Amino acid sequence: MTVIGIVLIAGALYLSMDRIGSMLNIAKPALKMTISTGINESDGSPTITNITFEQIQVIYKGSDVSAGFPDISVVARNETLVAAPVTYWAAQPWVEGDKNYTLTLSFRESFTPKTGDLLLLTIRFTGIGGHILGKNTAFYEWK
Numbered sequence: 027m028t029v030i031g032i033v034l035i036a037g038a039l040y041l042s043m044d045r046i047g048s049m050l051n052i053a054k055p056a057l058k059m060t061i062s063t064g065i066n067e068s069d070g071s072p073t074i075t076n077i078t079f080e081q082i083q084v085i086y087k088g089s090d091v092s093a094g095f096p097d098i099s100v101v102a103r104n105e106t107l108v109a110a111p112v113t114y115w116a117a118q119p120w121v122e123g124d125k126n127y128t129l130t131l132s133f134r135e136s137f138t139p140k141t142g143d144l145l146l147l148t149i150r151f152t153g154i155g156g157h158i159l160g161k162n163t164a165f166y167e168w169k
Contacts, residue, residue, distance in 0.1 A: 053083040055139055057113075057131040057166065059100060061149065064124045072098075072122070072151040072160040079166050084132055096120045096153050100129050102145045104137065107163070112137040112145070120151055139168040 062076040099117035103109040116129040131147075133139065144167055151160040 053085055055133060056082050056084040057102070057145070058082050059116075059129050059131065059147070059164075061098065061100075061127045061129065062124075063098070063120075063127065063151075065122060072120070074149065074162050074164075075124075077164050081169065082130070084130065086132065094119060095156055096122075096151070096159075098127050098129075098149065098151055100131060100147055100149050102131055102147050102166075104139075105144055105146070107146055107148075112139075141168060143168040 058080040060078045060080075061074055064073050064075045065071070066073045094117075096119070097117045098120040099115055100113075101111045101115050102113040104112045111134070113131040113133050116131050118127045118129055120127070139145070144165060147164040147166060149162045149164060150158055153159045
């Protein structure tokens, strides 16, 4: 009976981590991006067909996966492309063709986005040998 009680309490805590994180002030802002990709028919290079954004709260820091090629990766800078990155690199394995990728950008401890901050997001497609196949810049105004 005690084991069942412990399992139920652990399950309830796990399911409400977002609320607990907010109450304990350990939840941090993050930007969740869904990137739709395709292939340019004229030269075979990767293209971005759509990007959607969602502001979320997370209780962890770091990138989505370890680096491996080929991949699609994103890093954000605040206000200018020459500024230091304000997020960790987020990456997902990339497969050529039409596909959707969801990446979560968590912010470095030294930066908390404020309403009106303009984030410049560098999106890179990297091939097997580590060479850049395509690069795009997206913009997001923090709300």
